[in-house]
Amino acid sequence: MPHAETPGMKAAPRTRLRWWTELPLIVLVYACYSAGRLLARGDVTSAVDHGLAILRVEKVLFLNAEHPLNRLFTREPWLGVPADFWYASLHYLVTPVVLVWIFRSRAVHYRVARTWLMTSTFIGLIGFTLMPTCPPRLLSPTYGFVDTMAYYSSYGWWGGEASAPKGLGGLTNQYAAMPSLHCGWALWCGVMLWRYGGNRITKIAAVIYPTVTVIVVMGTANHYFLDAVAGAAVMGAGLLLTPYVLRCADRVRARFEGRGSLVAASSARASSEAAPTASSVASPAAEAPIVSGGCQTSAGERFPRQRDSRFEPGAEPGASPTDAGDGAPATAR
Secondary structure (H helix, E strand, O other): OOOOOOOOOOOOOOOOOHHHHHHHHHHHHHHEEEEHHOOOOOOOOHHHHHHHHHHHHHHOOOOOOHHHHHHHHHOHHHHHHHHHHHHHHHHHHHHHHHHHHHHOHHHHHHHHHHHHHHHHHHHHHHHHOOOOOOOOOOOOHHOOOHHOOOOOOOOEOOOOOOOOOOOHHHHHHOOOOOOOOOOOOOOOOOHHHHHOOOOOHHHHHHHHHHHHHHHHHHHOOOOOOHHHHHHHHHHHHHHHHHHHHHHHHHHHHHHHHHHHHHHHHHHHHHHHHHHOHHHHOHHHHOOOOOOOOOOOOOOOOOOOOOOOOOOOOOOOOOOOOOOOOOOOOOOOO
8 A cells, every 4th residue: 555645745856965064054043043032032011911811712722731730840859850851951952863863864855854844943933023922930920830940940950041051041032932842843853753763662752752742841831732732833834835945945956056057067168169189289180171272182082972983904094195186096106
């Protein structure tokens, strides 16, 4: 039975990819992600209003699982501390590892997977800019949330400002909560592991990793449940846009390669016209005409369509022509 292709996940044509060209691209995208989170701070009042609006919607829909999870993680350190480590580290470790694994062992699918991840990340940056959102941990204590990252900060390298290292909280945007790219990237990793893992362990990890990530971001009071839903929606939009992004990239690459080949061809043509070839220098007679300027042929040459002689050997006409005025043949003296 043929394997059905997921929309947007069809393998790209085999191209020659090198790690020294891919690594700067990944670093550039991550730098844009970090800079976008930092610059899109937004107004604090608007961010708080957006957070409270999300909380009200969740309560109406009975989706507000943040409160019971946050109380559980705060009450039980054996759950809260590992959850903080999960939130602060795996987001930045698992995703690159999965990307490198696909590059090395599933190279034919790497370009599609990488483009999907990057496209979704840029869509998430647009969400951070248009809708800055206050996470549950930054709301007033009257709403009943505890910042577990700050509560258990003595166990790890982070402080009381998200997952940033102690003293570097000012280098991150704490109001970039909608959508949750923690959940979005975890979903991407899950799809990659499920689709290309090939064994039961990877398929189990493909389910556990994004599921636990959703629980962790809510239990640590870093995201609302709807943030996780928005993260999944962003990844879906990125998947749908991936074929178009690849097509545009191929057109741009073809245009630049075409210009490069034209420049190379013109330079090669100019150099060949400027410098004579070795054969023409070595044998100037090679370009000499068959028939000389005096209309005389050299030995062994003959004019086109020249007929073969009709005389037998030894019967060629003599050197002296027949006397034009004498009707009788000339006699030998």
